Amino acid sequence: MVEWDIRKLQILRTLRERGTVTATAEALRMTPSAVSQQLTNLAKQVGVPLLEAHGRRVRLTDAARLVLRHTEPVFEQLERADAELTAYRHGDVGEVRVGAFSTAVPALVVPAVRALRRTAPGVAVRVREAEAGEAYELLAAGEVDLALSLAAQAPTVGDGRFTRVELLADPLDVALPKGHALATAAGLRLADLAGEDWIFGGSGPWSDITRGACEAAGFSPRQGHSAAGWTAILAMVEAGMGVALVPRMAAVARDGGVAQDGGVMREGGEMRGGVVMRELGEQRPVRHVVAAVRRGGEDAPAVGRVLRALRETASQTHEGRPVP
Template sequence: MIDHRLHVLRALAEHGTVTATAAALHLTPSAVSQQLRGLAREVGAELLRPEGRRVRLTPAAHIVLRHADTLLGQWEALRAELARQNSAARGTLRLCGVSSALAALAAPAVTRLRQSHPLVEPLITEEESAECYRLLLAEEADVALVLPGPEAPPVTDTRFEQSPLLTDRQDLLVPDGHPFARRESVELAEAAGESWIVKKHNNDTYPLLTAACAAAGFTPRVTHQVKEWYAVSALVAEGLGVCLLPRIVPLPAHPVVRVPLCGGPAPVRRFLTAVPRGTAAHPLTAAGLEALHTAAAAHARGPEHRL
């Protein structure tokens, strides 16, 4: 019902080049160019202008994109309203998100979902937040658990419906025997001289760390670039550096100590749910969102309320 060429134009706006757009849509670059030329003829306006090896969207292209977002949102709302004619949510629900959110929130949510909606089959994919948004746009995911960051679209982006899910405080993780390990709490600024362990690329944690440290008045000196929490904890245990450990992440079985941070502003991670605009009311998506918010509320109340 919605002209596929609009999806191609949206993908080009997202990825920036014809080659990247073709890879994302599993098309050839020539097919992408051909479809965009056809769309330009259809709307009677120039949509692209060459700019070196790249192309630039014209003002007319941005007008088309704005209306395309509205059309696609209305189409999804139509599908959701029709789906609500059925009494039960059914089908495959594709969830994506960062690893810690999948472990702490998606896993118990899926258990609840299977109990309350036995006709729903959940599928889970781990990705960083920027990739989760891309999966939503490519119609390869239905619900994403994401963290706002420099590479994420703003909450005002009309392509998505985004809602707060959970605020997750972060603590300082230090080796057992570190001077901070005997403290009830420390201010983040006191750790300005420490070595830090965090992967800089393709990692939502890094911009959160740099933002928190900037607010505390320093730039962290990153010595080891490791991403997976168990490996990070192992390096901290060996005295190779410190890190910020989210409360949502269990304390690994290493000789390390989680030290609460005091003072302000306290570093936190704010999880959101994101879905393509118009889909939140679809019975399948709505069931998934309800299960996630129930899991987040139980997590916030404490271990005794979790599955």
């Protein structure tokens, strides 16, 4: 029988995720030569080649994929064992490291932390802001215990490494300059704005979300300006340079219905500073916010507490459509 080495299997698993020996070494804080040596030793242990040359890179063999298919349940069970040991030692006490994209931090994470201070004071949350896709890389590498991301950037539901929890369908409102001809129009539809200049990033998730929402409404948005930060986007909208889709999480804070983002505030439909936020009716586009943990990690009491606090926050916030 092969004597399996969990560390070597973890290196092989990370290589599958990162694609190169160099990226694997960076993720695991090893040298590339050490990664190559460990994988060579693992191939000798199992008695079959695990890597094959592919140009100037390497790729996993069918045997390597077979090995990983059988080891995924092992990693899950180890996560569960760690969770049970943590519960045995500490109960509802411990630190949970959360990786979250920028708008989720003030809108979901901070309210959840406030609630946990009342209901589970023994649970400490340490937050790390990360891009939506990066949060899952951190989770897979063990650098965070829980990741908040957008469903569009999350691994598929069938990814055996993670357990996903749907949190919120976050509505997208349209930001118009005050005085725009459609700022007070009844029954505003996204298609009504097909002829406008749009403001969104040149690439990345928000570009994809904006383009996808507009195309679903029957037109391709004409990009007038490119920006990634909401402060910059709303400043350009205020100046009459274009319109933008804005997720409600980015525009609405939990302070009595008054929203705040980068110094621009709204009360009701109009944002102070010359920006009007308009809902788009029942057919309004949404972005889906999800949380994930390494499979088996949800059994850890402290992680479970944080997940429940995030779900409760999501169900109470932003006038969005919480997932049941």
